[in-house]
Amino acid sequence: QKEVEQNSGPLSVPEGAIASLNCTYSDRGSQSFFWYRQYSGKSPELIMFIYSNGDKEDGRFTAQLNKASQYVSLLIRDSQPSDSATYLCAVNMIAGGTSYGKLTFGQGTILTVHP
Amino acid sequence: DAGVTQSPTHLIKTRGQQVTLRCSPKSGHDTVSWYQQALGQGPQFIFQYYEEEERQRGNFPDRFSGHQFPNYSSELNVNALLLGDSALYLCASSWDQALNEQFFGPGTRLTVL
Helix, strand or coil, rough: CCCCECCCCCCCEEECEEEEEEECCCCCCCCCCEEEEEEECCCCEEEEECCCCEEEEECCEEEECCCCCEEEEEECCCCCCCHCCCEEEECHHHCCEECCCCCCCCCEEEEEEEC | CCEEECCCEEECCCCCCCCCCCCECCCCCEEEEEEEEEHHHHHHHEEEEEECCCEEECCCCCCCCEEEEECCCEEEEEECHHHHHHHHEEEEEEECEEEEECCCCCCEEECCC
């Protein structure tokens, strides 16, 4: 079992729709969860992070965390063609009591928003 | 305010050679982490430097080593290059008191022939 799993996609949604991206993780001790966006040929860009169970909203983006199910998701409302990118889920796992911010990434989900 | 910078942008080496990649963190940041991203995969943690010491390490062989300088900039060294070392090497900087906010540099694309 991979430590952080994402559906590689591609996920295709029409412009204006809601895109839903999902991620599961294996370490129950994980504390922080991140979503990064990566355009082709570029480096990852932090979209948002979440610590607590529930929802966290930032503009068109909503992160949802369910620690009991070891599941985190990202919703993108009113999707735009410029949102087309690879979305990386990352988890800050605890090893030996400390993590120092080490991020464990999933393989990423390719999102395509078509006009 | 300059963001994270990395050099060089691209690099081509042959098997067995050695390579040094460089990273300057964002202003105000004191912690540098290095990641390797193979094509089609998520980044993998190599190691992290803080106060000029390697603080944490991922599952990478000793061929991968690093250094952090007093000005917080960092180098990643890879010896005895293998074809499988071809990847995008990413540097991420953060502030030790806010390690959750890591900002990535543009990366160095290494090709090993």
